[in-house]
């Protein structure tokens with residue numbers, strides 16, 4: 330059996346979970362296996378309603394007031410119990426922050442490998458191989474598991490939710506959750522959002538994005554001048570924000586904004602997956618990097634191999650002269 | 653308070669990464685190993701907690717790997733202010749997070765740490781699992797993606813980063829294993845005094861070898877281009893001319 334775990338994101342199915350459903354249907358077909366979908370939490374009615382549209386063999390509901398609010402202790406205990414009870418061969422999830430937080434506990438509890446952040450699957454005549462990026466995205470690997478069961482999480486867009494087959498479950502099953510107050514050691518407070526961001530990068534037509542390759546905070550005005558000459562917004566990778574060179578609302582990526590401008594002009598960004606998920610939808614990608622093997626070049630339309638500190642000032646001058 | 657910080661040696665981003673003749677690992681001889689980014693933030697967080705704590709506290713920097721790759725990591729940790737080091741020697745290239753975490757758990761169990769800090773993800777393997785696995789194996793409370801911490805007696809309050817700009821505070825009783833998100837603080841540089849003093853600090857070397865692996869690399873390969881990419885090389889002047897042509901004539905954005 331293949332088991333897909335749905336994540337509740339403030340009342341809705343997490344978009345990564347929809348991709349996991351598409352993955353689950355594909356796994357079930359390729360491996361000639363049954364598919365079950367699990368809704369877990371306290372307020373599962375919304376998830377359940379949505380899951381009733383997905384073609385599957387079984388919809389499993391694991392409901393309990395102690396997991397009304399997410400906790401790693403509660404969720405890992407319940408998912409471990411479901412797996413022990415139902416023995417799925419593969420447990421499929423999106424590679425979300427919540428999955429990162431509790432699924433390793435399930436892996437350790439049950440001694441089942443967790444292959445995380447998968448970008449593609451080769452079904453390989455029934456013994457699947459899982460690809461993921463390694464070594465700062467400079468290389469990829471195929472992973473094989475040597476255990477009867479595995480937990481799998483997928484990077485966004487590894488599967489497409491457009492491929493979900495509708496039809497609904499053949500049966501519904503209520504799982505008997507056994508959980509005690511003392512099982513949950515942590516105390517969680519409600520989720521909150523920080524004050525709204527300063528600029529809406531998603532509306533920008535042109536973006537000049539700076540990475541750690543700008544080398545120093547002192548070089549930022551030079552990059553800003555290029556952006557000004559082009560009429561572009563400045564965006565950045567995470568380390569630039571971590572070092573305090575630019576405010577958090579300029580960050581693009583999985584923990585920043587997701588943008589799709591007409592032109593994304595990246596300067597000294599390596600192209601880690603967490604950055605790329607925030608900008609790969611750009612219509613055109615022009616990247617300057619001094620390392621010709623930089624992963625950003627795999628998705629770039631134009632790959633400039635060179636030193637941005639030399640190129641950018643001259644380019645700005647040319648643009649200003651051409652006006 | 654006893655705090656362990658798991659710090660990993662990883663290839664620097666400037667290093668050239670080449671697949672070796674086995675096809676399953678990289679040629680390590682051409683690689684420069686540095687401290688994993690989020691681990692440096694984890695160490696800084698531990699040092700700050702120690703410095704503001706009343707009573708005796710200890711920060712122990714822990715690394716696992718081959719002698720050749722990791723030596724700088726421990727030295728750097730001690731120079732920045734960790735009190736002692738634990739080096740779990742492992743010459744294998746095991747990539748299985750479960751097997752690696754088992755080595756940490758077995759070797760750290762008797763230390764009874766109140767807190768284990770780790771980075772949220774190693775930039776080479778990118779599993780994002782080790783801190784939580786070790787926490788479960790040692791029966792600790794766990795949290796990931798900490799972006800702020802506040803110790804309160806025998807509890808730690810952690811602000812967790814969630815997706816798309818959301819956050820959450822979680823309170824965890826000791827012992828607790830917490831993975832730290834980058835940007836949580838401003839990591840210090842080692843002082844000259846720190847560098848000199850590091851040599852006299854205690855370093856525990858433990859031999860280890862991983863048990864059976866539950867997942868392993870079949871091969872390593874260079875990812876293929878998803879797009880048709882036009883390569884632009886040359887001297888600065890010709891590169892600038894080429895970019896001007898693209899911006900002006902092809903994309904018509906200036």
Ligand SMILES: Cc1cc2nc3c(=O)[nH]c(=O)nc-3n(C[C@H](O)[C@H](O)[C@H](O)COP(=O)(O)OP(=O)(O)OC[C@H]3O[C@@H](n4cnc5c(N)ncnc54)[C@H](O)[C@@H]3O)c2cc1C
Nearest residue numbers: 540541542566567582583584585597598599603604619637
């Ligand atoms: C859970 C999680 C969430 C994350 N969220 C995000 C996110 O939202 N956004 C994000 O960006 N990252 C995010 N990251 C971090 C991400 O993994 C990378 O570490 C980060 O994107 C790297 O930033 P960078 O490319 O600027 O730096 P680096 O990887 O250090 O790359 C710098 C690049 O600059 C090049 N360079 C250096 N000097 C020059 C020069 N003079 N001229 C030209 N090129 C030069 C180098 O060749 C290199 O390719 C996240 C990570 C995790 C684990």
Ligand SMILES: Nc1ncnc2c1ncn2[C@@H]1O[C@H](COP(=O)(O)O)[C@@H](O)[C@H]1O
Nearest residue numbers: 658659716770771773774779780781782
């Ligand atoms: N070999 C290692 N030595 C020291 N720390 C490690 C090692 N492997 C993993 N870690 C720690 O666990 C974190 C997550 O690693 P990973 O699960 O590989 O993404 C890292 O940021 C380190 O803090």
